[in-house]
Amino acid sequence: MATTAATAQERAAELNVLVRKQRSLWQDAWYRLLRNKAAIVGMVVIALFMITAAIVPTLTDLHILKSPTLQDGPHQLMEPFWTPNTQYHFSAYPLGSDQLGRDILSRLLWSTRISMLVGFVPVAIIFMLGVTIGLSAGYFGGWVDQILMRITDVIYAFPDLLFLFIIMATLRNTALGDLQGGLLLIFVAIAIVNWVGLARLVRGQVLSLKEREFIEAARSIGAPSTRIMSRHLFPNILAPVIVSVAFGIPNAMLAEATLSFFGIGIRPPTASWGVMINEGFVVFSATPWPVLLPALSISLVMLAFTFLGDGLRDALDPRMKT
Amino acid sequence: MLKYTIRRLLLLIPTMFFVAVIVFFLAHAAPGSPFDAKSNADKPLPQETIARLERLYGVDRPVGEQFLLYLNNVAHFDFGTSFQRNRPVSDIIGQGFPVSAQLGVQALLVALALSLPLGVISALRQNSLIDYGSLLFATVGTTIPSFVVGIFFIYIFGVWFHVFPFVGWSTPSHWVLPTVILALGPMAFLTRITRASMLEAIRQDYVRTARAKGLREQVVIVAHVMKNAMIPVATIIGPATAGLITGSIIIEQLFTIPGMGRLFLTSIIARDYPVIMGTYLLYAFLIAVANLSVDLVYGMLDPRIKVGR
Numbered sequence: 001m002a003t004t005a006a007t008a009q010e011r012a013a014e015l016n017v018l019v020r021k022q023r024s025l026w027q028d029a030w031y032r033l034l035r036n037k038a039a040i041v042g043m044v045v046i047a048l049f050m051i052t053a054a055i056v057p058t059l060t061d062l063h064i065l066k067s068p069t070l071q072d073g074p075h076q077l078m079e080p081f082w083t084p085n086t087q088y089h090f091s092a093y094p095l096g097s098d099q100l101g102r103d104i105l106s107r108l109l110w111s112t113r114i115s116m117l118v119g120f121v122p123v124a125i126i127f128m129l130g131v132t133i134g135l136s137a138g139y140f141g142g143w144v145d146q147i148l149m150r151i152t153d154v155i156y157a158f159p160d161l162l163f164l165f166i167i168m169a170t171l172r173n174t175a176l177g178d179l180q181g182g183l184l185l186i187f188v189a190i191a192i193v194n195w196v197g198l199a200r201l202v203r204g205q206v207l208s209l210k211e212r213e214f215i216e217a218a219r220s221i222g223a224p225s226t227r228i229m230s231r232h233l234f235p236n237i238l239a240p241v242i243v244s245v246a247f248g249i250p251n252a253m254l255a256e257a258t259l260s261f262f263g264i265g266i267r268p269p270t271a272s273w274g275v276m277i278n279e280g281f282v283v284f285s286a287t288p289w290p291v292l293l294p295a296l297s298i299s300l301v302m303l304a305f306t307f308l309g310d311g312l313r314d315a316l317d318p319r320m321k322t
Numbered sequence: 323m324l325k326y327t328i329r330r331l332l333l334l335i336p337t338m339f340f341v342a343v344i345v346f347f348l349a350h351a352a353p354g355s356p357f358d359a360k361s362n363a364d365k366p367l368p369q370e371t372i373a374r375l376e377r378l379y380g381v382d383r384p385v386g387e388q389f390l391l392y393l394n395n396v397a398h399f400d401f402g403t404s405f406q407r408n409r410p411v412s413d414i415i416g417q418g419f420p421v422s423a424q425l426g427v428q429a430l431l432v433a434l435a436l437s438l439p440l441g442v443i444s445a446l447r448q449n450s451l452i453d454y455g456s457l458l459f460a461t462v463g464t465t466i467p468s469f470v471v472g473i474f475f476i477y478i479f480g481v482w483f484h485v486f487p488f489v490g491w492s493t494p495s496h497w498v499l500p501t502v503i504l505a506l507g508p509m510a511f512l513t514r515i516t517r518a519s520m521l522e523a524i525r526q527d528y529v530r531t532a533r534a535k536g537l538r539e540q541v542v543i544v545a546h547v548m549k550n551a552m553i554p555v556a557t558i559i560g561p562a563t564a565g566l567i568t569g570s571i572i573i574e575q576l577f578t579i580p581g582m583g584r585l586f587l588t589s590i591i592a593r594d595y596p597v598i599m600g601t602y603l604l605y606a607f608l609i610a611v612a613n614l615s616v617d618l619v620y621g622m623l624d625p626r627i628k629v630g631r
Contacts, residue, residue: 153337154337154340154344157337157338157340157341157606158341158344158606159564159567159568159606159609160568161568162568162586162605162606165571165586165587166348166349166590166598166602167348169590169593170348170349170351170352170590171348171351171352173352173353173354174351174352174353250465254467257467258467258469258572261469262575262587263591264590264591277469277473284476284477285481288477288481291473291477292473292477295470295473295474298466298467298470299465299466299470302465302466302467303461303462303466306461306464306465310461
């Protein structure tokens, strides 16, 4: 394939004809994505949040940023610098402090770390589980498929938010719930609740692809099942999987924020946007900023991922454009 | 159709049984006794009181035995007694459910009343300012989580302008903010679907035929386009209702509304097993029924779809 393309190009060059450089489907999708302004904005915002999440421990170590859990008794509930009644401690508390005198800027930035972890780790688990199980169920059919479908039927009967609540509320006092301030249990709970959707998606795609000629051709030349699944089926189901993953990430982040807001997610004093809103609500009528700032951060991240997800969907499947 | 309906209704029984098994064992898997949680840290209940309470409510027995007992009771429509409030679960839910139902119905009505016209108008004036406005609203409304929107609304209308109260459910003015915020998500979603579905219907051959035979534009739009465009919209109302049911848990917590959602949350935190089971089973049942009704309505509205095979 590559050689014929090269010779075609060489011949065209000899004949002094302009040829369009050959592009793969993925490159085409990438160019379509780059033409989508909202998706670009989304990507930039997500990149900024990821950089923040990566550098925030260094900033704290270098004392550029206060520790997110450092309590400063005399400096409680300070207002951010743009409010009229700020006590102008710009260098000390640019975004104000909460009721325990903790620096809101530092807590906001540290929360991006939690959000990025909760966004990407469970989704990575879901991706591996969903793709493996969906591929084998769709390809082999039979009892593997039967078991998968019965499990998905049962999990579908659970309203997902309620199921998350139950898992978190009951298991957070166990050994698993204690690890990493409850973060590990959140990963597991989100993965358990959400892998089924992806497995079903993959299975459906495989069912429609496996009777096609190129799979039959691969089988007729004696390719083993593992090779057919990994080299022929997997690349062809990737587009909808990517879109589903792109929407899965903000969903996982939202789940963490909701759980923490209800007091059954991340354990205080670890900072997360949900925890900050939960704690700030107590002093909401005195000063709204400890609640409004994390709420704005959540909105920003959610919008960024939606823009990127919509962009990816349009880029990967131009027919689906809405 | 009748056979299909009956079969789907019968399938509810094993589904609910699985839900009951998993939630029951999951709830009981938590370490310690439910009566530790009731007492505060400074004044824990004495060991013998806990033991007596556990014997009274039967939580000292093996979990399997408790589950069989629970099933037996449920078969006789006895959902047990709340540990926390010492009242029958059916009473407590009977008090909370009407509040949640009212909130949900109000929100659904608001969502439908605003999203359908908005979706239709933006489809008829595609790429106009109003179309872009409603698309922006649909994107933002489905993206920003309801409790975050709720916080902004409480700040703007409750704290800043003092227009609406935001704690409790006592007077109609208390209803405004929770209803609007709960309605927002489904409203954005329905606007998007209505618009897309209208745009699809407007390009069909039968619309061109209707225009070609000289029908007035209003008749074409109302009798031909909208009638067909409403089919996908009707099917979305089911999932939207399911979303309202779970969404209401968050809203009730945010506005301190004494409904079923708040009951559910306080019960899982206090480990009040009978209330957890009662509320969860009712939620699962409502959502299953909402999904079932969609399939049935779909079959009735669209003769091209045959259900029941």
